[in-house]
Amino acid sequence: MTSRHIPLEGEIRIPSGCAISGIFHKDGTRENGERIIRSIELMHDRSNGLGGGFAGYGIYPEYKDYYALHVFYLDASFQRETEDFIKEHFEIANQGEIKTRKMPEITNAPQIWRYFILPLKTKLDSSELDEREYTARCVFSINTKFDKKAAVFSSGKNMGVFKANAFPEDVGRFYMLDDYEGYAWTAHGRYPTNTPGWWGGAHPFSLLDYSIVHNGEISSYDANRRNVEMFGYKCSLMTDTEVITYIFDYLTRKEGLTLEEACDVVSAPFWSTINLMPKDKREYYTYLRKRYHALLINGPFSVILGFAGGMLVLGDRLKLRSMVVAEHGSTFYGASEESAIRLIQPELDRVWAPDAGEAVIARLEERSVRA
Amino acid sequence: MEQGKIYLSPEHEIVRDNDKCIRCQVCERQCANKVHSYDESIDKMLANDENCVNCQRCVSLCPTRALKIRRCENRFRENNNWNETKIRELYLQANSGGVMLGAMGTPLDYPTYWDHMLINASQVTNPSIDPLREPMETRTFLGKKNQKAERGADGRLVTRFNSPQIELDVPVMFSAMSYGSISYNAHESLARAAAELGICYNTGEGGLHEDFYQYGSNTIVQVASGRFGVHGEYLMAGAAIEIKMGQGAKPGIGGHLPGRKVGPDVSRTRMIPEGSDAISPAPHHDIYSIEDLRQLVYSLKEATAYTKPVIVKISAVHNVAAIASGIARSGADIVAIDGFKGGTGAAPSRIRDNVGIPIEVALAAVDARLREEGIRDEVSVVIGGSIHSSSDVVKAIALGADAVYIGTASLLALGCHLCRSCHLNKCNWGIATQEPDLIKRLNPDWGYKRLVNLVSAWKHEIMEMMGGMGINSIEALRGNHLMLRGVGLNEKELEILGIKHAGESI
Incomplete structure (x- = not known):
């Protein structure tokens, strides 16, 4: 019997609609994954069971100085090769299968492993790279080496991504997220217009401690992709989320821009707006648009970017995707729909919809909202 | 016989x-x-x-x-x-x-790849954008973009751009056509249109007539192998300086303006004796290698105190990608590539019809090479050589160009009927002639208006096509290969162009 080959994510480009949600405790309080699951579950109709996932920050305090690699093995025979590669480049402090719950809603699960690692000193020194760049390059290596049979889908410190091809609430329960406690959570429910063949294509997408959940379909995709690929990134999944993650990583880690400046690049104001600004702001935006012209993002999107110590909410320059943010005490919320926030926190101090292209950034201990 | x-x-x-x-x-x-x-x-x-x-x-x-x-x-x-x-x-x-002589681009039936590429549009998953109701940005900056982000003592981003740029309202410029090969009135029309449109025209290798210095900020001044009309004031007059290494219609050879076209005005502007043939050599005799080119690039930059971007224009030849890469590393700000279907005032027909390669594949190859080498932001890429319409412009930008040059199209707007007899000095439309009675047939008041009409119409069409793709800024179209699909092309052609065939979804 022959079966039809369903193309894997990365062999085809799959546009998706989505639901996203995020919770962030500015005071560092940690909560388990229960509320974020309920929040994303409310927006059930915004996904279609073909992808869901979560990212939690502050969830591995006992290994907070180690990079936590989460790896899918679609074919168990690639596990040894991958582990050999990891051992060649890193010291492994701990490793094991990620615990999951068997449930009928989740099928075709790959082997899912976790490794807490640090770069081998000698290898790192001879690479002449900084630790993060070294780790990122090794992650790219694994993800392009094994024909997608082994995929690193999380690689940050003290954070982790959990995802699968299913409705997000089922994914959350499958991974038993009520057993993890983090100061920040993001969630994603996916509505792809095509059938993604594997779990690596689900979201959040993550590189080092950046994780992105995204709703939209960017029309600048290939212009952005071809630009970041000049700087060593490999867009192997062909998703918007992947390229947005790399753009943020490139702008902040390699170009040294702040997150706020990076947002001004990807969701730059229109020239007609810039022309009306006072001189220094006009020069600032003109500079960013000229210098990083290929990293402007077009088309509808709203994203929640999780990073170590903060959370960023950003929408496209025409506001073609819904996004609501709210505050209650020192907790910050963001979601595709207000109801997804109200469900888990009925009383709110402030609820608002950010303007087109406006970034809202929440950070540990102090809050900075960009006007 | x-x-x-x-x-x-x-x-x-x-x-x-x-x-x-x-x-x-x-x-x-x-x-x-x-x-x-x-x-x-x-x-x-x-x-x-x-x-x-x-x-x-x-x-x-x-x-x-x-x-x-x-x-x-x-x-x-x-x-x-x-x-x-x-x-x-x-x-x-x-x-x-x-030698058989001809004018304008080759009339032979070589493939036009623009006509084998189709443009995408949004449906359902991504809304199209209506340019009548939403901003639609076509503003383009040409020049180096590779500046490293720096911060001042106050921690703020340094927003001064080190490299000079050309700013265009729409990524279309009028190609190099010299005063001498075309008439005073044709030049006036081009200069005034460029100024009104917020774009640039190009002097070609004939110098800049004193009356047109007023349009300097919309002028690209050319330095070609004959150095006709080149002096300090001329270099400072323009928005950019173009070193002409080659021309698509006649790769490998120089230019020839017949003495009958060199009247008193042309003679003064070119700084050559009246009635003498203006023959520019095939190579620049101070450039026999890439390191020599670098010296001329920097000589021009020195002469203009680093205030003008330098364009190096080459014709599309077999090894164009490697040559463009060399140019990108030579200090040039912009590389202009002229395809073999580009026009000319006069060229040996054998060369025009048989030397060079189509601009579409040259562009794709250059863009890909510069990206592979990580130096695409070192230069802007401008292409020319048979851009017929706004959809060709959209396809060129999506294929990787920053802007396009139009020559033949702009002459058609002025009334040219492509009789391919420019070298005879008897242009009945007053364009490619220096005969006073013929020149006055081209009234620059309506000539410039027709050029403005043409580019404005194209701009509208470009904006409509961008909006259809869900794109509202030209930079999101640039190099966006997924917005293109090939039709009727073989695998090798698709591979070189870097695009998928129609029907492939990826």
Whole structure:
């Protein structure tokens, strides 16, 4: 019997609609994954069971100085090769299968492993790279080496991504997220217009401690992709989320821009707006648009970017995707729909919809909202 | 056959409807080639078909529409191998011992890849954008973009751009056409149109007429191998300086402006004696290698205190990607690539029709190479050589160009009918001539307006197509290969262009 080959994510480009949600405790309080699951579950109709996932920050305090690699093995025979590669480049402090719950809603699960690692000193020194760049390059290596049979889908410190091809609430329960406690959570429910063949294509997408959940379909995709690929990134999944993650990583880690400046690049104001600004702001935006012209993002999107110590909410320059943010005490919320926030926190101090292209950034201990 | 005699029937035939003809003699007065004449004895207009170049001037101006010009129906014996053109040209050369000359781009039927690419549009998953209701940005900056982000002492981003840039309202510029090859009025039309459109025109290698310094910020001044009209003030006058290494219509050879086109004004502007042929050498004799090019780039930058971007223009030849990469590393700000279908005021036909490669594949190869080497932001890429319409512009930008040059298209807007006789100095439309009586047929007041109309119309169409793709800023289109699909192309062509075939979804 022959079966039809369903193309894997990365062999085809799959546009998706989505639901996203995020919770962030500015005071560092940690909560388990229960509320974020309920929040994303409310927006059930915004996904279609073909992808869901979560990212939690502050969830591995006992290994907070180690990079936590989460790896899918679609074919168990690639596990040894991958582990050999990891051992060649890193010291492994701990490793094991990620615990999951068997449930009928989740099928075709790959082997899912976790490794807490640090770069081998000698290898790192001879690479002449900084630790993060070294780790990122090794992650790219694994993800392009094994024909997608082994995929690193999380690689940050003290954070982790959990995802699968299913409705997000089922994914959350499958991974038993009520057993993890983090100061920040993001969630994603996916509505792809095509059938993604594997779990690596689900979201959040993550590189080092950046994780992105995204709703939209960017029309600048290939212009952005071809630009970041000049700087060593490999867009192997062909998703918007992947390229947005790399753009943020490139702008902040390699170009040294702040997150706020990076947002001004990807969701730059229109020239007609810039022309009306006072001189220094006009020069600032003109500079960013000229210098990083290929990293402007077009088309509808709203994203929640999780990073170590903060959370960023950003929408496209025409506001073609819904996004609501709210505050209650020192907790910050963001979601595709207000109801997804109200469900888990009925009383709110402030609820608002950010303007087109406006970034809202929440950070540990102090809050900075960009006007 | 006797030496010196040409036994050839004319290429064109004048067909006159004598019932309609009112003997007004407009055709006679309008034809610089002296085709038409009036015979009083029989009260009839006569035509000397042999002199006709089919420029359509008489047809257009005949008040009773009594004229048409058709291909002469006389034929040599049919032969698919030795066709009419080949035989004719052979006879002409056997007769004269000369090189076949032609003007404008090649008329031969080579593939036009623009016509084998289709543009995407949004449906459902991503909304299209209506340019009548939403901002739609076509503003383009040409120049180096590779500046490293720096912060001042106050921690704020340094927003000063180190490299000079050209700013364009729409990524279309008028290609290099020299004063001398085209008329004063044609130059005035181009300069005024560029100023009104917020784009640039290009002086070509003929220097800049003193009257046009006022349009300097919309002018690209060219430095070619003959160095005609080049001096300090000239270099400082423009928005950018272009070093012309090659031209798509005649890769590997220089230019030749016949002495009959060098009148007092052209002579002064080019800084050459009146009536002398202006022959620019095939190479720049101070550039025999890439490191020599670097020296000229920096000489020009020094001469202009690093205030002007330097463009290096090359023709699209087989090794264009590697050459462009070398140029990107030579200090140039912009590389301009001219495809082999590009126009010219005069070129040997053999070279025009057989040397070089199509601009579409040259562009894709250059863009890909610069990206592979991580230096795409070192230079902007401008292309030219047969851009026919706004959809060609959209396809060029999506394929990776920052902007396009239009030459032939702009001349058509001024009235050119592509008779391919520019080198004869008898342009009946007042464009490619220096004859005072002919020049004044091109009124720059309407010439410039027609150019403004053309580019404005294209801009509208570009904005509509961008909006359809869900793109509202030209930079999101640039190099966006997923917005293109090939039709009727083989795998190798698709691979070189870097695009998928129609029907492939990826």
